[in-house]
Structures are given as structure tokens and as C-alpha cells.
Amino acid sequence: MSKFWKLAIASVVSAVLIAGYSLRAEKRSEKTATLNSFDRTIIHNSKQMVDDGRQIFRFDTFGDESFWGGTLQLHKAIAGARLGGVGPGLSPATAAALGLKIDVDALPPSLVSAVKAGQVNLNDPAITVALLKLNAVVGVTGLFDGDGKLQSLGLQCALCHSRVDNSVTAPGIPAGVIGHRLDGWSNQDLNVGQIVALSPNLQPVADVLGTDVPTVKKVLNSWGPGKFDAELFLDGKAFRPDGKSAATLIPPAFGLAGVNLHTWTGAWGTVTYWNALVANLEMHGKGTFFDPRLDNAKQFPIAAANHLGHVKNDPDLITSKLPALHFYQLAIPAPKPPKGSFNEEAAKRGDELFSGKAQCTTCHTEPIWSEPGWNLHKGSEVCIDNFEANRAPDHRYRTTPLNGLWTHMKRGFYHDGRFPTLLDVVNHYDSCFNLGLSSGEKTDLVEYLKSLPSEEESDTSGIQ
Numbered sequence: 001m002s003k004f005w006k007l008a009i010a011s012v013v014s015a016v017l018i019a020g021y022s023l024r025a026e027k028r029s030e031k032t033a034t035l036n037s038f039d040r041t042i043i044h045n046s047k048q049m050v051d052d053g054r055q056i057f058r059f060d061t062f063g064d065e066s067f068w069g070g071t072l073q074l075h076k077a078i079a080g081a082r083l084g085g086v087g088p089g090l091s092p093a094t095a096a097a098l099g100l101k102i103d104v105d106a107l108p109p110s111l112v113s114a115v116k117a118g119q120v121n122l123n124d125p126a127i128t129v130a131l132l133k134l135n136a137v138v139g140v141t142g143l144f145d146g147d148g149k150l151q152s153l154g155l156q157c158a159l160c161h162s163r164v165d166n167s168v169t170a171p172g173i174p175a176g177v178i179g180h181r182l183d184g185w186s187n188q189d190l191n192v193g194q195i196v197a198l199s200p201n202l203q204p205v206a207d208v209l210g211t212d213v214p215t216v217k218k219v220l221n222s223w224g225p226g227k228f229d230a231e232l233f234l235d236g237k238a239f240r241p242d243g244k245s246a247a248t249l250i251p252p253a254f255g256l257a258g259v260n261l262h263t264w265t266g267a268w269g270t271v272t273y274w275n276a277l278v279a280n281l282e283m284h285g286k287g288t289f290f291d292p293r294l295d296n297a298k299q300f301p302i303a304a305a306n307h308l309g310h311v312k313n314d315p316d317l318i319t320s321k322l323p324a325l326h327f328y329q330l331a332i333p334a335p336k337p338p339k340g341s342f343n344e345e346a347a348k349r350g351d352e353l354f355s356g357k358a359q360c361t362t363c364h365t366e367p368i369w370s371e372p373g374w375n376l377h378k379g380s381e382v383c384i385d386n387f388e389a390n391r392a393p394d395h396r397y398r399t400t401p402l403n404g405l406w407t408h409m410k411r412g413f414y415h416d417g418r419f420p421t422l423l424d425v426v427n428h429y430d431s432c433f434n435l436g437l438s439s440g441e442k443t444d445l446v447e448y449l450k451s452l453p454s455e456e457e458s459d460t461s462g463i464q
């Protein structure tokens with residue numbers, strides 16, 4: 001046999017062998033792809049958890065109506081005197097100005113048409129009550145008696161951590177007020193403080209905080225849109241040393257899977273820790289909550305005096321909901337920015353800078369953009385004060401995950417929104433770390449920040 005034929009035969013044989021081998025490999029992967037019955041149980045469970053979690057996140061009040069309706073009587077201010085409440089009532093126009101959102105999928109088509117045609121009186125509080133009856137106000141549930149009278153009112157997670165898209169616009173109604181729900185997107189328009197300040201009975205809040213009602217109102221009105229102060233009822237600190245409000249931005253509740261510690265100051269704990277704290281201590285639902293760190297009267301005088309680290313209710317309306325709520329939260333991906341919302345070429349250059357000259361990946365680790373592990377830092381490490389950090393158990397700030405920054409550009413960045421734009425953030429780092437970035441490099445970094453989560457990340461995490 002000539003050398004040529006020997007070689008030819010050898011290569012045919014090896015090709016056949018390789019083909020055979022890869023066929024076997026294919027079979028093996030087919031075999032692992034065949035799910036056994038416990039695998040199917042897992043898949044069924046995950047679907048059930050997401051469905052239950054969505055329901056809880058959107059609609060569960062955890063029994064908190066006993067506080068918002070029962071104690072504060074907030075529903076009476078919404079209904080107004082004409083409908084059995086007090087005062088002028090809350091018109092749809094004012095509700096929209098306070099950042100409340102309407103779920104278009106809860107409205108009958110005839111009402112949507114009337115709204116679009118400008119035939120609905122946006123100054124009539126009766127319309128707000130009708131919307132509550134339809135369960136169409138995102139994050140707010142009205143409770144009605146047999147005669148259809150608004151009797152009480154409860155709040156949900158979705159109030160602060162959902163908004164709606166801008167699918168419905170109508171005369172007098174700006175885009176983003178009526179639309180389809182976007183769970184996990186922080187409500188940057190919501191003025192929680194002003195809404196709570198409408199309550200006819202703020203005396204119990206003043207009592208807990210050891211102050212008077214005018215002071216409570218002053219504090220609530222100091223928060224502004226897109227902010228809330230989750231630590232106020234633990235430490236009673238309403239203002240920073242510079243006199244500005246101590247409230248923090250409402251963060252997104254998406255893109256949190258793989259991130260260890262949560263909230264701006266992190267040290268509170270995991271997503272499920274925070275869910276339990278919020279449902280019990282902030283929303284005033286009825287559950288069980290344990291955290292002896294809150295017995296530290298020096299750091300948390302209000303919490304310690306009110307034993308907030310030792311909450312027990314019977315029945316417990318919260319604990320059984322934590323698993324699905326946790327699961328749902330972790331399942332919400334950070335949304336991809338719309339095409340054209342950033343400069344792709346500049347973002348590519350910004351990507352290089354982010355992990356290179358700008359040293360951002362020292363802390364913001366791809367693709368979760370926080371540190372795997374104990375993701376906390378002292379204020380001095382990022383050249384800021386420790387006021388907010390000192391309101392949390394570990395006196396630190398958490399490295400913020402950066403996916404989906406483009407969804408919350410309205411109220412500034414960092415925990416209190418102190419940097420109005422992403423360029424301000426980059427300028428801050430430039431001087432903090434002496435990076436020596438040129439103005440072009442700074443805008444490249446900004447375009448990169450606007451582009452997150454990037455295409456590849458979205459693909460590997462299955463986000464479409």
C-alpha cells in the first residue's frame with residue numbers, strides 16, 4: 001500500500017472512530033437529559049414557588065391592614081368625607097402625582113377605553129375607590145364591607161418594588177402611570193412619606209418615635225419621591241448630621257440571585273432575612289421575627305424599647321410565605337436595556353476600563369457586580385461618610401449590584417441618591433481612587449454602566 005493510501009485509510013478510520021465516540025457522547029448527554037421523577041418534582045416545585053411568590057409579592061398584605069387601615073386609618077383619607085372617610089379624599093390625579101401605579105390588566109376594557117377617551121374624572125376620589133375595588137392600584141389592597149364601603153387598607157411589597165410600563169397614555173395621564181406590571185423595578189415616583197402623611201391618625205407613630213405628630217409629618221414629607229427610611233423605626237434617626245433626610249432610595253428587587261448580603265448596608269442579611277424584617281417591622285404584617293441584634297439599645301433605641309427583635313403573632317401570616325417569596329425574588333432577572341439606549345462602541349471601551357484602569361472590578365465582580373462572599377465596605381473605602389452604614393449591624397455599605405441601572409436613573413445613585421448622575425458617580429471614583437480618567441474615558445464608563453446586564457450575561461442566565 002502506498003504511503004498515500006495508508007494515510008487515507010488511517011484518517012477514514014479515525015474519522016469513523018471520532019464519529020462513533022461523539023455519537024456515544026451524544027447518547028450519554030441524552031441520558032442525563034432524561035429526567036427522573038424527582039427531577040420532575042424539582043421542576044414542578046420551582047414553577048409552583050414562582051407562581052406563589054408572584055402572588056405574595058403582588059397581593060399579600062400579611063395582615064398589615066390592621067396597621068394602615070386599623071391604626072392609621074389611611075383608607076379614610078383616601079375615600080374622603082363624601083364616601084364615609086375624612087377630608088377631601090385622594091383623587092386619581094393626586095394618587096398619580098404621589099407615584100401610585102395602575103395595573104391595566106385589572107381594568108375592564110370599557111374602563112380602559114373611557115380613560116383613553118378622557119371620559120373619566122381624574123379629580124374624583126370615588127374613581128380611586130373604584131380602582132381599589134378592582135384591585136388595580138399596584139401594591140395597595142382596599143377591603144370593602146357588604147355595602148361596598150371602603151373599610152380598611154393594606155400594603156404589599158409591589159407598592160415600592162414594582163411599577164408599570166408606559167403602554168397606556170391618556171389625556172391628563174402621563175406615561176408610566178397605567179400599564180402592565182414590572183415586578184422588581186423600583187418605583188422611583190412613589191412618595192411613600194407623603195402618602196403615609198395623609199393618615200388621619202399618626203399619633204401611634206409619634207408615640208413609638210417619642211415625638212409629636214407635626215414632627216412625624218415633617219419627617220415623612222422630607223423623604224421625597226423614590227425614597228423610604230427603613231431604619232427610622234429601629235433607631236429614630238430622621239435626619240443626617242447635615243440636616244438632610246435620612247431616607248434611602250428604594251432599590252430594585254431584581255437581579256439579586258448570587259448576591260450574598262442585601263439592602264444598602266448589607267449586614268442585615270439575605271433576601272429572606274430582609275423579607276421577614278420588612279413584612280413584620282416595616283409593613284406591620286402579623287408574623288414572627290427574631291433578631292437579638294435589635295436589643296442593642298445604643299444603636300437601635302426604638303427597636304430595643306419595643307422588642308422588635310422578638311415579634312410573635314398567632315396566627316403567623318408571614319412565615320409560611322417566606323420560601324415562595326424568596327424564590328420569586330431570586331427568579332426576577334435584571335432587565336436588559338433597550339436597543340439604542342446606550343452607545344455600544346463606547347460601552348465596549350467602558351468594559352475594558354471597568355476591569356482595567358478604573359479598577360471597578362476590585363469590588364463589582366462580573367456578572368453579579370458585587371463580591372462573591374462578604375460584600376461589605378466601610379464608607380472610607382469609597383470616600384463617603386458612615387452615617388447610614390452606622391445604622392446597620394456591621395457599620396458598612398454593601399457593594400451595590402449594578403445590573404439594570406438604566407431602570408433607575410431618576411433619583412440619583414448611592415444609598416441616598418447623593419450623586420445625581422452616573423457621570424457624577426464616575427467623577428467621584430476618579431477623585432477617590434486617583435484614577436486619572438480622561439473625560440472620554442469617563443463617558444465610556446458611563447455608557448458601559450448603562451449597558452448592564454450585557455448581552456452575554458443575559459444569555460447565560462437565560463434572560464430573553
Ligand code: HEC
Binds near residue numbers: 250261265274
Ligand atoms: C415602603 C416601601 C417598601 C416596601 C413596601 C417594601 N420595600 Fe423592600 N426596600 C425598600 C427600601 C427603601 C429598601 C432599602 C432599605 C435599606 O437599605 O435600608 C428595600 C430593600 C429591599 C431589598 C434589598 C434589595 C437589594 O438591593 O439587596 C429586598 C430584597 C426587598 N426590599 C424586598 C421587599 C419585599 C419582599 C417586600 C415585601 C415583603 C418589600 N421589600 C417591601 C422599600 C420597600
Ligand code: HEC
Binds near residue numbers: 358360402429
Ligand atoms: C472598594 C469597593 C468598590 C470599588 C473599587 C468600586 N465600587 Fe462602586 N460601589 C461600592 C459600594 C460599597 C457602593 C455602595 C455605596 C452606597 O450605597 O453609598 C457602590 C456603588 C456604586 C454605584 C451606585 C449603584 C446604585 O444603584 O446607586 C455605581 C454606579 C458604582 N458603584 C460604580 C462603580 C464604578 C464605575 C467603579 C469603578 C470606577 C466602582 N463602582 C468601584 C464599592 C466599590
